[in-house]
Amino acid sequence: MIIDCHGHYTTAPKALQAYRDAQLAALKNPAGAPRTKGTVPITDDEIRESLEGAQLKLQRARGTDVTIFSPRASAMAHHIGDETTSRHWSEQCNDLIARVCALYPENFVGVCQLPQSPGVPPERSIAELERCVNELGFIGCNLNPDPSGGHWTSPPLTDRWWYPLYEKLVELDVPAMVHVSSSCNANFHATGAHYLNADTTAFMQFLTADLFKDFPTLRFVIPHGGGAVPYHWGRYRGLAQDLKRPPLGDLIRDNVFFDTCVYHQPGIDLLVAVVPIDNILFGSEMVGAVRGIDPETGHYFDDTKRYIDALTSIGDADKRKIFEDNARKVYPRIGARLKGSRSSDDSARAAPRADGARAFQASDQQS
Amino acid sequence: MIIDCHGHYTTAPKALQAYRDAQLAALKNPAGAPRTKGTVPITDDEIRESLEGAQLKLQRARGTDVTIFSPRASAMAHHIGDETTSRHWSEQCNDLIARVCALYPENFVGVCQLPQSPGVPPERSIAELERCVNELGFIGCNLNPDPSGGHWTSPPLTDRWWYPLYEKLVELDVPAMVHVSSSCNANFHATGAHYLNADTTAFMQFLTADLFKDFPTLRFVIPHGGGAVPYHWGRYRGLAQDLKRPPLGDLIRDNVFFDTCVYHQPGIDLLVAVVPIDNILFGSEMVGAVRGIDPETGHYFDDTKRYIDALTSIGDADKRKIFEDNARKVYPRIGARLKGSRSSDDSARAAPRADGARAFQASDQQS
Numbered sequence: 001m002i003i004d005c006h007g008h009y010t011t012a013p014k015a016l017q018a019y020r021d022a023q024l025a026a027l028k029n030p031a032g033a034p035r036t037k038g039t040v041p042i043t044d045d046e047i048r049e050s051l052e053g054a055q056l057k058l059q060r061a062r063g064t065d066v067t068i069f070s071p072r073a074s075a076m077a078h079h080i081g082d083e084t085t086s087r088h089w090s091e092q093c094n095d096l097i098a099r100v101c102a103l104y105p106e107n108f109v110g111v112c113q114l115p116q117s118p119g120v121p122p123e124r125s126i127a128e129l130e131r132c133v134n135e136l137g138f139i140g141c142n143l144n145p146d147p148s149g150g151h152w153t154s155p156p157l158t159d160r161w162w163y164p165l166y167e168k169l170v171e172l173d174v175p176a177m178v179h180v181s182s183s184c185n186a187n188f189h190a191t192g193a194h195y196l197n198a199d200t201t202a203f204m205q206f207l208t209a210d211l212f213k214d215f216p217t218l219r220f221v222i223p224h225g226g227g228a229v230p231y232h233w234g235r236y237r238g239l240a241q242d243l244k245r246p247p248l249g250d251l252i253r254d255n256v257f258f259d260t261c262v263y264h265q266p267g268i269d270l271l272v273a274v275v276p277i278d279n280i281l282f283g284s285e286m287v288g289a290v291r292g293i294d295p296e297t298g299h300y301f302d303d304t305k306r307y308i309d310a311l312t313s314i315g316d317a318d319k320r321k322i323f324e325d326n327a328r329k330v331y332p333r334i335g336a337r338l339k340g341s342r343s344s345d346d347s348a349r350a351a352p353r354a355d356g357a358r359a360f361q362a363s364d365q366q367s
Numbered sequence: 368m369i370i371d372c373h374g375h376y377t378t379a380p381k382a383l384q385a386y387r388d389a390q391l392a393a394l395k396n397p398a399g400a401p402r403t404k405g406t407v408p409i410t411d412d413e414i415r416e417s418l419e420g421a422q423l424k425l426q427r428a429r430g431t432d433v434t435i436f437s438p439r440a441s442a443m444a445h446h447i448g449d450e451t452t453s454r455h456w457s458e459q460c461n462d463l464i465a466r467v468c469a470l471y472p473e474n475f476v477g478v479c480q481l482p483q484s485p486g487v488p489p490e491r492s493i494a495e496l497e498r499c500v501n502e503l504g505f506i507g508c509n510l511n512p513d514p515s516g517g518h519w520t521s522p523p524l525t526d527r528w529w530y531p532l533y534e535k536l537v538e539l540d541v542p543a544m545v546h547v548s549s550s551c552n553a554n555f556h557a558t559g560a561h562y563l564n565a566d567t568t569a570f571m572q573f574l575t576a577d578l579f580k581d582f583p584t585l586r587f588v589i590p591h592g593g594g595a596v597p598y599h600w601g602r603y604r605g606l607a608q609d610l611k612r613p614p615l616g617d618l619i620r621d622n623v624f625f626d627t628c629v630y631h632q633p634g635i636d637l638l639v640a641v642v643p644i645d646n647i648l649f650g651s652e653m654v655g656a657v658r659g660i661d662p663e664t665g666h667y668f669d670d671t672k673r674y675i676d677a678l679t680s681i682g683d684a685d686k687r688k689i690f691e692d693n694a695r696k697v698y699p700r701i702g703a704r705l706k707g708s709r710s711s712d713d714s715a716r717a718a719p720r721a722d723g724a725r726a727f728q729a730s731d732q733q734s
Contacts, residue, residue, distance in 0.1 A: 234631025238657030264601025290605030
């Protein structure tokens with residue numbers, strides 16, 4: 001089985017954005033209608049249509065099985081509005097993910113957006129986390145280390161500010177992917193700078209603190225291949241040594257994991273050369289940050305499975321860890337979600353299915 | 368000849384820090400003594416002593432010839448005090464670099480710190496830039512894209528806010544290294560996050576704007592191997608394509624360069640595999656961010672010459688570009704500074720000199 005740990009619902013039907021637009025408009029008119037969660041009028045057919053030509057088609061074409069699926073990261077925009085804004089918006093986005101997962105239980109397993117806001121204590125996100133895990137069957141969450149959207153006004157992830165949320169993550173046995181949202185700071189392009197900076201920043205925070213002594217079973221996935229970290233693995237090994245910290249392998253072993261959202265072969269080669277295989281999870285961020293086809297390969301930049309398949313430096317057992325075993329370890333609730341839909345052995349084959357191959361056109365450009 | 372484009376005076380005699388401490392103390396007592404540039408009482412012997420056991424010893428041991436040398440980056444701390452604070456501090460730091468270069472004209476060529484402050488227009492740094500280039504013989508400057516120290520309150524580097532300074536850089540034909548200083552934002556470890564984030568951020572700013580149409584000869588060096596950029600070269604190629612921007616090679620050709628401050632072999636392998644050789648300059652940041660010896664190799668993490676030497680993917684001509692030719696192109700004023708001290712051919716040999724080998728002890732730890 002091939003589990004893609006990093007997918008966002010970037011193709012949601014337009015009614016979701018219309019809801020958001022109305023919500024933001026209402027913010028400017030506080031004397032208007034009472035602020036309620038409201039509704040997002042989307043039919044099951046609209047959901048199917050939004051996925052069949054995009055994520056589902058690409059899953060089949062690429063030969064991946066299931067995507068750990070969350071609301072569009074750039075649209076979380078925790079810096080907009082207030083706590084109520086963020087709560088209603090997160091609930092709607094998560095409800096929609098739950099519907100996706102109900103319609104396609106073999107293809108998608110849910111991860112939730114948290115209703116964060118700048119300055120609002122993280123424990124205020126716990127209710128929505130519990131709702132998503134206990135009622136909607138989600139298996140993790142995305143945690144935004146910078147709800148201010150590029151001004152970085154929150155304490156570091158290793159600060160006790162975040163501990164109440166971590167206690168709940170540990171209790172529920174679900175991991176968090178460290179994922180910022182859009183940037184309202186003109187310095188930071190979202191997908192080209194802010195995302196990667198946040199990944200790098202989080203890793204260095206973890207390196208310099210004893211968070212995992214306090215929470216030995218707390219698990220974070222750092223997306224986008226770990227930002228700058230694997231490329232600078234020597235720098236981090238050296239910094240850890242200079243700072244009298246444990247070796248990186250020990251520091252991250254049970255707690256910090258990188259996905260494979262690195263969109264060229266040399267980057268993936270480096271990732272698996274330096275980061276322990278047990279700490280790498282297959283991910284593509286499809287359909288996401290980069291939507292085009294690489295003219296150097298003729299394949300989608302974000303078809304990261306191809307890069308793993310092409311690796312000669314590791315064997316099939318290690319690839320299976322990256323594709324499946326590590327995800328099952330980091331997201332233990334995924335087992336129950338997938339049980340019955342298909343067995344691991346049946347779908348361990350990497351070859352694309354016939355219907356996927358048929359649906360795929362190399363010239364397709366995701367919009 | 369081997370030119371190290373990235374070295375800071377991290378070992379300056381204690382009197383420099385004492386000056387800074389007094390300056391900062393005076394800030395808290397504005398009714399006290401008038402604010403003047405003052406003096407930093409350091410003897411030539413103290414300067415020699417600060418270098419002989421550190422940068423000079425390591426140059427000899429590693430077989431490098433000349434370092435493009437600037438004040439300690441983390442100590443610039445543009446976020447502290449005001450414009451006058453920053454001007455006096457920058458002048459003192461630059462004066463000290465000029466003395467280093469006068470004492471060791473074969474080993475060091477100067478690059479200046481700019482007297483930046485949050486919110487102060489960049490043209491206010493021009494006088495010090497001109498003084499350093501025209502009077503002190505410096506060949507470039509370090510430009511801090513975030514004088515706020517981790518709050519990122521300045522406009523992007525592609526904003527017209529910076530244009531007056533760029534006009535002067537072009538007129539003087541000197542490049543700027545994009546280099547932040549220490550962080551006063553608890554989220555960002557300076558050398559483990561803030562530095563790399565700034566590199567990544569600057570690159571994406573350059574990718575998304577037409578700065579180099581306005582300044583075709585403006586040149587930036589992005590240090591620390593370009594932050595996260597080479598590792599994510601596929602992502603950036605894809606983003607450029609999606610955004611209808613030119614291919615990366617065209618975008619950066621005459622304007623954006625990366626140094627080799629990447630402290631392990633796989634990172635350097637990746638760098639030269641994806642970034643055009645013409646855009647890579649040898650650099651070590653020695654004595655700098657990482658001071659220890661890599662237990663995996665038995666050599667200093669920041670002995671980046673070893674990684675270049677070990678490359679089998681490129682030949683001697685390309686290595687010579689990285690070690691010398693590209694630096695001469697990016698820093699054209701270096702030719703006049705080195706003329707007479709030694710010819711390129713004489714020192715093109717990569718082998719360590721005898722005195723360097725003698726001085727070097729593998730167990731030495733720079734403090």
